[in-house]
Structure formats: structure tokens, C-alpha cells
Amino acid sequence: MPELAEVEFFRRRWQQAAAGKTVRKVLVHERARIFRGVEPAKIARQLTGAKLEGSSTAAKQMLFRFSGDAWLGIHLGMSGELRAEPAAYTPGKHDHLVLMTSGPQLVFSDPRMFGRVQFHVGPKPPTWWTDIAPAILSPKFTVSAVADFLRRRARAPIKAVLLMQERFPGIGNWMADEVLWRAAIHPRRAAGTLKPAEVRRLWRECRHVCRLALVTIAGQGRKLPPDLNVHIPDSWLFNHRWQPGGRCPKTGQPLAHATIGGRTTCWSPARQKLP
Numbered sequence: 001m002p003e004l005a006e007v008e009f010f011r012r013r014w015q016q017a018a019a020g021k022t023v024r025k026v027l028v029h030e031r032a033r034i035f036r037g038v039e040p041a042k043i044a045r046q047l048t049g050a051k052l053e054g055s056s057t058a059a060k061q062m063l064f065r066f067s068g069d070a071w072l073g074i075h076l077g078m079s080g081e082l083r084a085e086p087a088a089y090t091p092g093k094h095d096h097l098v099l100m101t102s103g104p105q106l107v108f109s110d111p112r113m114f115g116r117v118q119f120h121v122g123p124k125p126p127t128w129w130t131d132i133a134p135a136i137l138s139p140k141f142t143v144s145a146v147a148d149f150l151r152r153r154a155r156a157p158i159k160a161v162l163l164m165q166e167r168f169p170g171i172g173n174w175m176a177d178e179v180l181w182r183a184a185i186h187p188r189r190a191a192g193t194l195k196p197a198e199v200r201r202l203w204r205e206c207r208h209v210c211r212l213a214l215v216t217i218a219g220q221g222r223k224l225p226p227d228l229n230v231h232i233p234d235s236w237l238f239n240h241r242w243q244p245g246g247r248c249p250k251t252g253q254p255l256a257h258a259t260i261g262g263r264t265t266c267w268s269p270a271r272q273k274l275p
Contacts, residue, residue, distance in 0.1 A: 003060060003170055003171065003172035003173075003174065003175050003213070004057075004059070004060070004136075004169075004170030004171065004172075004175065004210055004213060004214070005210075005213035005214050005216070005217035005218045006076075006217060006218075007057050007059075007060050007061070007062060007076065007170070008057050008214060008217075008218035009217055009218045010062070010076065010081065010082040011055050011056070011057050011062045011064075011082075012218065013082055013083065013084055014052075014055065014064065014082050014084060014106050015052070015054075015055045015064075016084075017084030017103065017104045017106065018052050018084065018099075018101045018103055018104060018106055019052055019053075019054075020051060020052065020053075021051065021052055021101035021102045021103045021104075022049065022050070022051050022101060022102045023047045023048055023049065023050050023051070023052070023066070023099045023100070023101050024048070024049075024100050024101060024102060025048060025100040026043065026044035026047050026048055026097075026098070026099055026100070027044075027091060027095075027097070027098040027100065028040040028041075028043065028044055028096065028097055028098075029095075029096040029097075032096040032110075032113055033113040033114075034077075034080075034096050034097070034108070034110055034113055034115050034116055034117050035096075035117055036116065037116075037118070038117060038118060038119045039119075042119065043072070043097075043117070043119050046066075046068060046070045046119070046121055047066055047070055047072070047099060049068075050066040050067045050068045050070055051066060051067045052064060052065075052066055052101070053065045053066060053067055057170075058129065058132040058135065058169060058170075059132050059133065059135075059165055059169030059170045060075060060076070060165070060169075060170055060172070061073060061074070061075050061129070061132065062074045062075075062082075063125065063129050068121070069121055069122055069123050070119070070120075070121055071119065071120040071121070071122075071125060071126055071129070072117070072118075072119055073116075073117065073118035073119070073120070073126070073128065073129060074108060074115070074116070074117055074118075075115055075116040075118075076110070076115045077110060077112065077113070077114030077115030077116065078112055078114040078115075079110055079111050079112040079114065079115070080108065080109070080110040080114070080115035081108075081109050081110070082106070082107065082108055082109075083106075083107045083109060084104040084105070084106060084107070085104055085105045085107055086104060086105070087100075087103070087104065087105065089105050089107075091105070091107065092109070094109045094110060094111045095107045095108070095109045096108060096109070096110055096113070097117060132169060133165065133166050133167060133168075133169045134169075135169060135170070136168065136169065136170065136171070136206050136207055136210050137207060137210055137211065141203075141206075141207070142203075143199060143200050143203045145167070146167070146199060146202065146203045146206075147196070147199045149161070149164075149167040150191040150192060150194060150199060151191075151192060153191050153192075154190060154191055154192025154193075155190055155191075155192065156190065156191050156261070157187060157188050157189065157190065157191070157260050157261050158180065158185060158186075158187060158188075158189045158190070158191050158194065158202075159176055159177075159180065159187035159188070159260045159261045159263070159265050160260065160261025160262070160263075161191045161261075162176040162179060162180070162206075163176055163261060163263065168206065170210070171206070171210075173263050173264070173265075174238060174241070175209055175210075175213065176263075176265075177237060177241060177265060177266050177267065178209050178236060178237050178238055179202065179205045179206050179209050180202075180205075180267065180272060181237040181248075181266075181267060181268055181271065181272060182205045182208070182209065182237075183198070183201045183202050183204075183205040184201075184271050184272055185198060185201075185202060185272060186267060186272040186273060186274045187260050187261075187265045187267050187272070188260055188274060189274065189275075193275070212236075216232060216233075217232075234249060235249055236249070237249065237255075237266065237268070240255060241255065241266035242266070246266075248268035248270060248271055250268070250271055251268060251270040251271050253268065253269065253270035253271075254269075255267065255268055255269075256268070256269050
């Protein structure tokens with residue numbers, strides 16, 4: 001499932017392609033599961049003639065703001081993707097939402113339909129957006145807030161806790177593994193057993209990995225990469241976690257894998273040790 005940086009990557013793809021463009025026509029597959037809870041026909045009516053005015057990301061979601069007080073929310077799910085196609089593009093069977101603008105066509109494609117479209121009309125952002133937890137890179141993501149959250153989930157493995165979006169929005173499986181590896185914390189550690197110094201280290205690495213991912217994958221601060229085949233440094237766990245015989249880039253020792261918190265997890269036994 002796309003995580004913080006991948007979501008930002010796709011948001012920028014639409015934003016850079018069509019900022020200020022007018023939507024001339026909207027194509028929808030009305031029975032597609034991505035529209036559960038909303039009216040596709042209403043989306044088509046409201047967005048036809050509207051301009052894309054701005055966009056933002058929060059956690060694993062995107063919000064696109066259009067003129068006429070229209071707000072389009074998108075969650076990519078497991079297989080969703082946003083693309084910007086030429087005006088002459090012919091939509092395919094998995095292109096469930098297409099905004100044909102005065103420039104390119106903005107396409108939301110989702111073969112497995114685990115993604116979701118949300119829609120709101122009003123002068124302010126919808127509550128399903130404003131209720132998302134504070135971003136990890138925001139001032140509200142503090143050491144004390146993290147420590148309190150861990151205490152309230154004291155018996156849960158720290159890997160499972162890092163995937164809880166109500167405190168760690170945007171963190172998914174690979175980012176959680178990366179954070180724990182950098183913080184030298186075993187993924188099976190009960191959240192309540194982390195010492196104050198470890199909690200601070202966890203907080204610091206959460207923010208550090210988010211910044212690195214946004215720069216490297218989303219292209220923050222430079223031109224957006226043309227696709228997701230960007231260069232990930234070999235100093236990251238990311239490049240080694242699924243390699244046959246993969247080894248820890250810090251210790252050179254073999255990596256381990258197991259299901260923890262319902263997710264396949266990778267760690268370095270030589271670096272991340274249980275007390």
C-alpha cells in the first residue's frame with residue numbers, strides 16, 4: 001500500500017500537470033467500489049467546469065481543491081495510481097475516474113478497487129480530512145505525545161503500534177521497518193518497555209525517515225521524478241529487506257523476517273536485539 005512519500009509523489013503528478021486547468025468533462029465507472037459512500041454523478045456535475053486550485057496530502061490520503069468549493073479526496077488503496085495522460089488518451093477498464101481538463105486527462109486507475117474516492121462541497125475542508133492525525137513532521141508530533149501513545153498500547157509489539165494511523169499517519173510497512181532498524185529497536189518489543197531514550201530515538205527516526213522518503217521518492221525540493229523507479233541509497237534497509245540472503249547494511253549480518261502485528265517484517269538481529 002502506498003505510504004507517505006508515494007502518496008505525495010502521486011499528488012504532485014496531478015498538481016503539476018493540471019494546476020489552474022479547467023475540468024471539461026468527467027468520466028466515471030459508477031458501479032466501481034472506489035465510489036462507495038459517494039454519488040459518482042454528483043462528482044461529475046460539480047467538477048465539470050471547475051478549476052484545480054490546490055492539493056495536499058495527509059497520512060495516506062490526498063485532497064484536491066477545486067473552484068466552486070468542491071473537495072475531492074483520494075485514497076489509493078493497494079493498487080491505485082494517479083496518472084496524467086495526453087488529451088487524446090483513451091481510458092481503460094481500470095480507469096474508474098477521469099477528469100478531462102483543458103490540458104491533460106487526470107486518471108485514477110485502480111485494478112483491485114481497494115482505493116476510495118470521497119467528495120465534499122462546502123467552503124471549508126470536510127471533517128473526514130480535518131480529523132486526520134497531525135503529521136509526523138508537524139510541531140504537534142512531539143516526544144511526549146509518542147510516549148503517551150506507547151504507554152496506552154504497552155503490550156502491543158512496537159511494529160504494530162507504528163502502523164496505527166491515529167498517531168503515526170502515513171507510516172506503512174516498509175517505513176516502519178526502516179524506522180525501527182535505524183532506531184535499533186526490535187520489532188517484537190512491547191511498546192511499553194521502551195525506555196525514555198529509546199522513545200526519543202524512535203520519535204527522531206520517524207521524522208528522519210519521513211524527510212528522507214519525501215526527498216528521495218516524492219522529489220521534494222527538486223523536480224518530480226518521472227516514475228517511482230528512483231534511486232534508493234544502499235545505506236537504507238529498504239534496498240536489502242527482500243533480497244535473497246539480504247544483509248544488514250550497517251552490520252553486514254543476515255536479515256530476519258517474520259509476521260509481526262499481521263505484517264511481514266524485516267529486521268537485523270545483530271542490530272535490533274530483544275532485551
